[in-house]
Amino acid sequence: MGGRRKRKKVMKRVVHKAPKVFRCPNCDAISVTVSDEDEEVLVSCSNCNLSSRLEKVRNYEPVHYYNLFVDKYHSGEVQNKG
Numbered sequence: 001m002g003g004r005r006k007r008k009k010v011m012k013r014v015v016h017k018a019p020k021v022f023r024c025p026n027c028d029a030i031s032v033t034v035s036d037e038d039e040e041v042l043v044s045c046s047n048c049n050l051s052s053r054l055e056k057v058r059n060y061e062p063v064h065y066y067n068l069f070v071d072k073y074h075s076g077e078v079q080n081k082g
């Protein structure tokens with residue numbers, strides 16, 4: 001006897017609730033949402049309609065796409081149409 005028993009504690013998965021609505025670099029409203037589509041992710045502002053489709057990246061969270069979106073906006077790749 002005397003077997004060493006290693007008990008693995010089942011860790012509860014902590015779910016961080018990441019914000020899902022972000023500030024728009026164009027109109028400054030908190031109305032940018034990130035929606036998951038099949039192959040891409042659509043980042044769009046419901047206030048001024050600024051939007052961009054981004055390629056999906058594994059393990060990216062909405063905030064990462066949002067950051068990309070802001071970068072693109074500042075580099076002139078994303079423009080408000082109309």
Ligand SMILES: [Zn+2]
Pocket residue numbers: 024025026027028029045046047048049050
């Ligand atoms: Zn906007």
